[in-house]
Amino acid sequence: MNKRQSSLETTILIIELLKRIPKSWGITAQELKAQLAEIGMDRDIHTIQRHLKSLVESSHFPIDMDDRSKPYGYRWSNQAVGFTVNSMSIQESLILQMAHETLKNLLPSSLMDSMSGFFEEANRNISHAQDPAKEIQWLSKVVVAPETQPLLPPELQPEVFNQVSCALYNNCWLDITYRNAGGDVKEKTIMPLGLAQQGPRLYLVCRFKGYEDDRILALHRMISARSTSMPFEHPVNFDLKQYSDEARFTFGEGRKVKLSFRINKDAGLHILESRLSEDQTYSEHEDCYEISASVVDSRQLEWWLNGFGEDAWDISCQAVDKEAEV
Template sequence: MTIDNHTLLRQWTMLRAIPRYPLKITASELTVKLINEQFSVSKRTVQRDLLELSQSFPLTLDDRNKPYGWSWLREAPSFDLPGLSGHEALMLAMAEEYLKELLPSITNDVLDPHFKAAKRALKEQFNAKKISNWLLKVRSISANQPLISPKIPPEIQKVVSEGLLTEKQLNITYQKLGEDENQKYRVHPLAMVNRGNLSYLMVTFFEYKDIRLLAMHRIKSAELLKESAIIPIDFDIDKEIAKGRLNFGDGKTIQLVLEFNREVGEYFLETPIAVDQNYSEDDSKIIITATVADTPQLHWWILGLGAEVKVIKPNSLKKQINDEVCRMHINYQNNKSET
């Protein structure tokens, strides 16, 4: 059968407009898209094209409920013109490795065939094989003690990410740390943040306005509701992070003054602890001053540096660190007597 250029271009445009299952598009919607692309076409022609294309491409018609819609099969391989270059395949492979946990589940479903196509390209193309070696030469690791990530059931990840993406409320069952009983909440999802090996959902509960953090792995069930989530008009994820929210603080900041042994202090001249950091130095020590969020994470970080650092100000933090060091000393003294 001979296909003229106009028909070929129209059908190619249609194929690009059809989403991957579970998303779908109706013949009427496709007709509008084609008209907007300057094609002179009727709905009847679009319906005929769809039936014809479904004989050669992995397309499916969802006719369970009206309006009926067309989709690419979920498992259908990705294709496009031109094909993936080695560099494009490498970008997709690295995106899968480093971004997959940050993307909505439905986006990962849509991208999965592209990720698979990238892997095929890296295996099959001679030049791409060389480029794929980059994946064996680059890693991103945490500066903290590595921990094994807790498992998040995929069905919960999918429902929560859909609620966040579509800005819908959720009914969840949640188990707080150290408690046996589960709690039920209706929440308004605001944002999701990966902190090390853990993922946290920022929410508000019921009709309250206080922002809370929920560890994703402690959500035992999640139900997507029809009601729209209420997003505070002044909510800003970056401002919440800057307040130390993800370090489990209450948003307060302090003027911190630390005295470092010179060798360790030089490291924090290269990687400042705050944008307003200042310092003074002599032959043996470096004193750093900075405005930082007052959080448990800050306390853990200072304690982790051991004898290489001393808190000068504020006095309240100095006392807290000193008290903790004393408790540690007592613990080790008790262990010594036991042995």
């Protein structure tokens, strides 16, 4: 390898390191090594540590090193704006700012902290735009409208979410103190498997230590949580999407039924536009629609049907043969 090529590879390595150093939390040399390996830049730990040491000692990059205990952690200082190769456009800044509210409850807090520089850059781009009024106005021109009665989110301890997301991200056992719906307080060690947002509430799918069944715990009922350093193998038989598709979060047990009912035309038109399932069929009568669809049976389905009152009738739910589904 000639000197010019070696210098270029070193420069690229340093750029990749700078891009991956977060602002709000420390990252270790070993973690950076793993991230670089994922993009095909497999470097030995001593090389990465040497470059990190040079960056910390350089006056050009305000990077702090936490050397109170090993492994050392690296982060941009509070006054730093971070590092990006190119800046975001106004359109990208708008998208990121709009996504922030949704992302903050669905990503580990450590990853959200690492994104703080991007969110700050998005805010700066919009506020310093040549004609910022249009960008700012756009944020007030779009909204996600609730389908049901809106509820305020229950109070959630920030540290609880931090510890839960950390354990979930790292596949580590989680120690919790939990108050159930009946008011009983218990201490448990759980295996976190998935996080779901349902309306204003967050739920954790988990398994209690020593058990194989999946359970759902409301995060706002957790009094305390502590991520341990004990890792576990994520169960190969657990699929969060399938778990949700089986209506587990809406008091279902995954049982498929063939639903059929008649509904007043005014009340049922939206069901023709937003179907219950891919196999939904309907026939039109003088005063109503007759609708049929394969759905997962759940308490939520029952509540939804009851919400139509006298506008829906002749309701029938027939169990679907599992062999017939294949």
